[in-house]
Amino acid sequence: MPEIGRLAVCLALLFAAYSVVTSILGGVRRRPDFVRSGEHAAFAVAGLVVVAAAILLRALLQHDFTLEYVAAYSSSSLPTQYTVAALWGGQKGSLLFWAFMLSLFTAIVQIQNRDRNRALMPYVTATLMTIAFFFLALLTFVTDPFERLPVAAREGADLNPLLQNYWMMLHPPSLYTGYVSASVPFAFGIAALASGRLGDQWIRSVRRWALFSWSFLTLGNLLGARWAYEVLGWGGYWAWDPVENAAFMPWLVSTAYLHSVMIQEKKDMLRVWNLVLVLLTFALTIFGTFLTRSGVISSVHSFTQSGLGPFFIGFLLFVLVVSGGLLVYRLPDLRTPATIESFFSREAAFLFNNLILVGIAFAVFWGTVFPVLSEWVRGVKITVGPPFFNRVNAPLGLVLLFFTGVGPVIAWRRASPRNLRRAFTGPVLTALAAAVALGVAGVPPGYAYLTFVLGCFALGTVGQEFWRGVRARQAMLHESAPRALSRLVGKNRRRYGGYVIHVGVVSAFVAIAASTAFRIEVTQPLKRGEEMQVGKFRLRYERITTAEDAHLSRLAAEVSVWRDGRQIATLAPEKRFYKKPQQPTTEVAMRSTLTEDLYVVLGSYDRDSDLATIQAFVNPLVSWLWLGGIFMACGTIITMWPAAAERRATAFALGGARVPAE
Amino acid sequence: MKVGAALVLVALLLGAPGIAAATATQQELEESLTCQCGCGLTVHSCNHLQCQSGEPMKKEIADRLAAGEDKEKILAAFRGRYGEKILSAPTFHGFNWFAWLTPFAALLLGALGLTRVLHRWTHETPAPVPPVATPVDSALRSRLERELAELDREP
Numbered sequence: 001m002p003e004i005g006r007l008a009v010c011l012a013l014l015f016a017a018y019s020v021v022t023s024i025l026g027g028v029r030r031r032p033d034f035v036r037s038g039e040h041a042a043f044a045v046a047g048l049v050v051v052a053a054a055i056l057l058r059a060l061l062q063h064d065f066t067l068e069y070v071a072a073y074s075s076s077s078l079p080t081q082y083t084v085a086a087l088w089g090g091q092k093g094s095l096l097f098w099a100f101m102l103s104l105f106t107a108i109v110q111i112q113n114r115d116r117n118r119a120l121m122p123y124v125t126a127t128l129m130t131i132a133f134f135f136l137a138l139l140t141f142v143t144d145p146f147e148r149l150p151v152a153a154r155e156g157a158d159l160n161p162l163l164q165n166y167w168m169m170l171h172p173p174s175l176y177t178g179y180v181s182a183s184v185p186f187a188f189g190i191a192a193l194a195s196g197r198l199g200d201q202w203i204r205s206v207r208r209w210a211l212f213s214w215s216f217l218t219l220g221n222l223l224g225a226r227w228a229y230e231v232l233g234w235g236g237y238w239a240w241d242p243v244e245n246a247a248f249m250p251w252l253v254s255t256a257y258l259h260s261v262m263i264q265e266k267k268d269m270l271r272v273w274n275l276v277l278v279l280l281t282f283a284l285t286i287f288g289t290f291l292t293r294s295g296v297i298s299s300v301h302s303f304t305q306s307g308l309g310p311f312f313i314g315f316l317l318f319v320l321v322v323s324g325g326l327l328v329y330r331l332p333d334l335r336t337p338a339t340i341e342s343f344f345s346r347e348a349a350f351l352f353n354n355l356i357l358v359g360i361a362f363a364v365f366w367g368t369v370f371p372v373l374s375e376w377v378r379g380v381k382i383t384v385g386p387p388f389f390n391r392v393n394a395p396l397g398l399v400l401l402f403f404t405g406v407g408p409v410i411a412w413r414r415a416s417p418r419n420l421r422r423a424f425t426g427p428v429l430t431a432l433a434a435a436v437a438l439g440v441a442g443v444p445p446g447y448a449y450l451t452f453v454l455g456c457f458a459l460g461t462v463g464q465e466f467w468r469g470v471r472a473r474q475a476m477l478h479e480s481a482p483r484a485l486s487r488l489v490g491k492n493r494r495r496y497g498g499y500v501i502h503v504g505v506v507s508a509f510v511a512i513a514a515s516t517a518f519r520i521e522v523t524q525p526l527k528r529g530e531e532m533q534v535g536k537f538r539l540r541y542e543r544i545t546t547a548e549d550a551h552l553s554r555l556a557a558e559v560s561v562w563r564d565g566r567q568i569a570t571l572a573p574e575k576r577f578y579k580k581p582q583q584p585t586t587e588v589a590m591r592s593t594l595t596e597d598l599y600v601v602l603g604s605y606d607r608d609s610d611l612a613t614i615q616a617f618v619n620p621l622v623s624w625l626w627l628g629g630i631f632m633a634c635g636t637i638i639t640m641w642p643a644a645a646e647r648r649a650t651a652f653a654l655g656g657a658r659v660p661a662e
Numbered sequence: 663m664k665v666g667a668a669l670v671l672v673a674l675l676l677g678a679p680g681i682a683a684a685t686a687t688q689q690e691l692e693e694s695l696t697c698q699c700g701c702g703l704t705v706h707s708c709n710h711l712q713c714q715s716g717e718p719m720k721k722e723i724a725d726r727l728a729a730g731e732d733k734e735k736i737l738a739a740f741r742g743r744y745g746e747k748i749l750s751a752p753t754f755h756g757f758n759w760f761a762w763l764t765p766f767a768a769l770l771l772g773a774l775g776l777t778r779v780l781h782r783w784t785h786e787t788p789a790p791v792p793p794v795a796t797p798v799d800s801a802l803r804s805r806l807e808r809e810l811a812e813l814d815r816e817p
Contacts, residue, residue: 234709340783342784343780355772356769358772359765362765363769366764370760374757374761377757378757382747382749383750384752385696386751387693387694388750388751388752392765521689615709
C-alpha cells in the first residue's frame with residue numbers, strides 16, 4: 001500500500017509539471033484546449049494527493065511500523081485522535097498535508113472559475129501548480145513520507161508529548177489552511193500581472209479567499225496561543241518565538257491588504273500596493289515555513305526542524321524574483337490617477353493603518369532575523385526575546401488601536417469639520433469617561449491604561465455605527481430594534497461584519513494589555529495542608545495523587561482554592577511522564593472566569609519530604625482574548641455570508657450546470 | 663530637528679534603559695536573562711521540571727540581590743560567563759542600536775513618505791467638474807415626472 005502512496009505522489013508531481021506547462025502555453029498561445037487540459041491535470045493532482053494522504057493516514061491508524069514516518073511519530077498506545085494528528089505532527093506528513101490542502105483548494109478554484117476569469121485562469125492554475133510542484137518534488141526526492149525502514153520497528157517512538165493536546169488537533173490545520181489558502185490570492189495576483197488584466201476583477205474574485213485565509217491565520221494564531229497557554233505552563237500565551245512570529249507576520253500583512261483593497265474597489269487606486277501586499281503575504285508564509293524547517297533561529301518549535309531550509313529559501317527567492325520581476329514589468333500599466341482629496345478621509349486613515357500594520361510586521365521580522373544579522377556582522381550570538389518585541393510593538397499597537405477607531409467612521413473622500421464632530425464626539429466622550437473611571441479605579445498610567453482608553457474609543461465608534469443604523473431603520477421603517485439590527489447587518493454584511501471583527505480586535509488588545517500589566521505570580525514550596533496567597537485567592541495544597549496507564553504516568557497535586565473564607569474550586573495541576581519518548585510535561589489546572597484566570601502549575605514534587613512547589617498566576621482578562629477570537633470568527637462569517645442575490649445566482653448557476661448532465 | 667525629536671520620542675517609548683537599575687527585582691532580572699536549556703524562554707518563564715539551567719540561575723540572582731548587587735552588576739556577571747546571548751534583549755550599545763532603532767526609523771521614513779505622497783495627491787486632485795447644464799427635452803421631463811408620481815403611488 002505505501003508503494004501506491006509513493007506512486008501517487010510521483011504521478012502527482014508529473015501531472016503538476018504537465019499542468020504548469022500546458023496552462024502557460026494555453027495562456028500565451030490562447031489555446032483553450034491547452035488551458036482545460038492543464039485544469040484537468042490539476043484535478044488529477046488533487047485526486048492523487050488525496051489518495052497519498054489517505055494511505056499515510058491508514059498506515060498511521062494501522063500502526064504500520066515498517067514505515068519510518070509511522071514509527072517516528074506514533075505508537076500503538078497513542079490515542080486515535082492524536083494518531084490522526086500525527087499526519088501533520090512530523091515534517092514529512094505536514095508537507096504531504098500542505099500539498100493535500102493546496103491541491104484541494106486548487107480544485108475548488110477550478111470549479112468556481114469554470115465560466116469566469118477565463119483569461120486569468122491559465123496563469124492561476126500554473127501558479128498554484130508550481131507551488132504544488134515544489135512541495136511534491138520535496139516529497140518525491142528529498143523527504144519521502146512512505147520511506148520503509150530496513151527492519152520494521154516493533155513499536156513506534158510516539159508523537160511528541162507536547163503535541164498530544166486537543167488544541168494541537170486544531171492549531172496546525174488552521175494555520176496550514178491560512179497559509180495554503182493565501183496561495184489563491186497570490187495566484188490571482190500573479191495571473192493579473194502575467195495576463196495584463198490589472199483592473200479590479202482579480203481583486204473581486206479573491207475577496208472571499210483573502211478573508212478565508214485571514215480568518216484561518218487568525219484562528220491558527222489564537223489556537224496556538226491557547227495551546228501554549230495550556231501546555232507550556234509558563235503562565236503566558238505568546239513568547240515571541242520565531243515560529244510564532246512567522247505566523248503573525250502574514251496575518252499583519254493580510255490585515256493591511258483587507259483594508260487597502262477597499263480603496264482599490266472604491267476608487268481604483270493602490271493597484272501596486274495591493275499587489276505588493278498579496279505577494280508579500282504569500283512570501284511570508286514560505287518564509288515562516290523556512291524558519292520552522294531550517295533551524296536557522298532557535299525556536300520552541302524545534303521538533304519540526306530538518307535540512308529543508310535551503311530548499312525553502314531557494315523557493316522563496318524564486319517567488320520573490322518572479323513576482324517582483326512581473327511587478328516591475330507591469331509597473332507602467334499599474335499606475336492610476338490618485339484622487340485622495342484630504343488627509344481627513346477614510347482613504348488616508350486606511351493608508352496610515354496600512355503603514356502601522358506593515359511597520360509592525362517589519363519590526364517583528366527585524367527582531368526575528370537580527371540574531372542572524374548580529375552573528376554575520378559581529379560574530380556574536382545574541383538573543384532577541386520578549387522584552388524587545390514588547391517594547392517595540394506596544395507603542396505601535398496603540399497607534400493601530402487608535403486607527404481601529406478612526407477607520408470605520410471617518411468619511412470617504414473628505415471629512416468636513418461637521419462630519420468629524422458628528423463621527424467622533426460620542427467615541428471621544430466615551431474614551432474620556434473611561435479615562436476618568438480608570439483613573440478613579442486606580443489603574444496606573446501606562447500602556448495598559450492607554451489601551452483601555454483607546455479600546456473604549458474604538459468600541460465607541462462601532463457602537464455608535466450600530467446605534468445610528470438601527471435608529472435610522474426604526475425611524476424610517478418602524479421596525480423593532482432586533483429586526484432593525486438583523487436587517488441592518490443583513491443589508492450590509494461586509495461593513496457590519498467588519499465592525500464585529502473590530503470588537504474582537506479590541507477585546508484581544510484589552511486582554512493582552514491587562515494580562516501583561518497586572519499579572520500576579522507566586523511560587524511557593526508547600527507541605528501538605530499548607531497555604532499560599534495569590535492575589536485574592538488562597539490556595540491550600542491538600543495531597544498528591546498518582547495514576548498510570550500503558551501510555552503515561554501522572555502525578556497530580558490536589559489544590560483547594562479559597563476566596564473570602566469560602567472554598568470555590570479544587571484544582572489538580574499535573575506532571576505527566578510519557579513512557580515512549582521518556583519525556584515529562586506540565587498539565588496546567590485553571591479556574592477561568594471573564595475577569596481573570598487562576599492558573600496553577602505543579603512546579604516540582606519531592607516524594608521524600610512530600611514538598612510540592614506550586615506556581616500560581618492570576619492572569620486578568622485572558623478570557624477576553626479567546627472571546628475576541630469568537631467575535632472575529634462571527635464577524636468573518638457575517639462578512640463572508642453570501643447576500644440573498646448571490647445565493648440565488650449560485651443556485652441558478654448550479655441548477656443550470658446540472659441540466660445538461662441530466 | 664524633527665528627526666532628533668523623533669529619536670527622543672523613540673528613546674522614551676523604549677522605556678529609558680537603566681532607570682530601573684536601582685530598583686531591580688528578582689522577576690525583572692529573571693526576565694532579562696534567557697534560559698540556556700533550549701526552551702527559548704526567559705529564565706523567569708522557563709518552568710522545565712528541575713531545569714538544569716534556569717533553577718541555578720534563579721538561585722544565583724536571589725543570592726546576588728541579597729548580597730546587595732545591582733542589576734547592571736548581576737547582568738554583567740551572567741554575560742561574562744555565557745556571552746551576550748544570555749541577555750533576553752539586545753543591549754543599548756554599538757551595533758545593537760540597529761535592532762532598536764531600525765523599526766522606528768523604517769516607520770518614520772514610511773510616515774514621511776506617505777505624508778509627502780498624500781500631500782501631493784491632495785494638491786493634485788483635479789477640481790470637481792461643474793455639472794453640465796444639459797438641456798432636457800420637455801417631453802422627457804414630463805415623462806420623468808409622470809413616472810416618479812406613479813412610483814410614489816405604488817404601495
